[in-house]
Amino acid sequence: MKTILIPVDFSKESEKALSVGAIIANRIAAKLVLTHMTDLNNNQEREGATDVISKKSSYSKLVAKRFDDFLQKDFLTGVLVEPLMQHHIDFNSISSLAEDISADLIIMGSKGKKELAEGVTGSNTEKVVRSSKVPVLVVKGNELNFSSDRILFVSDFNEESIDAYKRVCGIAEMLQSKMNFLYINLPGEAFKSTTKMDEVLFHFFSKAEHPDPVGAIKQVNRIADYSIKEGIYNFSNLTATDIIAIPTHGSNDISNTFHESISEDVANHSIIPVLTLRI
Incomplete structure (x- = not known):
């Protein structure tokens, strides 16, 4: 049985992630592991052992009650759900937890960033996107109905x-999704002629051991735009994309133009679910 990990804080964003998880779990016969993090351990040095144990016990009962209430959803009927409480708050540890439980996917609800907050601090979602070796599906707490019929893989088709x-092809096969591919041609030094793009794509699909690299090239949509983000939004809106899939380096030390925090930026701002895959 496949496993989907969902960090929850009982917000509407978490509820949206849970509903998406239920849809996917029903489709692929997966179980949902829900993790809730607390900061009780931060106060241990200031309190006696008895007080800490008592507080943890009381809070555990409170969280168990919140889980019970949170899981009273009709869409969870028939879905296997395992609650898990962690006594620390560290979103970077979500990656380790996902590996420990052999998770196939992490789903996170996100509010996204407000314009004034950009550049000041990274969101919890960004921390997970950067650190996770497991694919992360970021969904917003909006009224958009989730579908996985069309997945758009956006890349510079670099060998890395x-x-x-x-992996995204495997996820698409698992979800029975149709795959679309997008290459965004940027102005300036990043601009490539049609011939050069063909060379890049042929090299990519050949290295990927595609059975028909020439045929695969024809499946890649190419558009010109002023930025990667604008190109993604414009194309996904025109093609009724359900999920945007985009690779991420998982760090800030990035020399490649395409991967300069694009995945985190798109995950924060797109109303369409975004699937990030660390490279």
């Missing part, structure tokens, strides 16, 4: 993205 390409 081959593993992400293979």
Whole structure:
């Protein structure tokens, strides 16, 4: 049985992530592991052992009650759900937890960033996107109905993205989704002629061991835009994309133009669910 990990804080964003998880779990016969983090351990040094144990016990009962209330959803009927409480708050540890439980996917609800907050501090979602080796699906707490019929894989088709390409193809097969591919041609030094783009794509699909690299090239949509983000939004709106899949380096030390925090930026601002795959 496949496993989907969902960090929850009992907000409407968490509820949206839970509903998306239920849809996917029903489709692929997966179980949902819900994790809630607390900061009780931060106060241990200031309190006696008895007080700490008592507080943890009381809070555990409170969280168990909140879980019970949170899981009273009709859409969870028939879905296997395992609650898990962690006595620390560290969103970077979500990646380790996902690996420990052999999770196939992490789903996170996100509010996104307000314009004034940008550049000041990273969101919890960004922390997970950067650190997780497991694919992360970021969904917003909006009224948009979730569907996985069409997945758009956006890439510069650099050789280092081959593993992400293979993994998203596997996810698309698992979800019975149709795959679309997008290359965004930027002005300036990043601009490529049609011939150069063909060379890049042929090299990529050949290295990826695609059975028909020439045929695969024809499946890649190419558009010109002023930025990667604008290109993604414009194309996804035109093609009724359900999920935007995009590779991420998982760090800030990035020299490649395409991967300069694009995945985190898109995940924060797109109303369409975003699937990030670390490379």
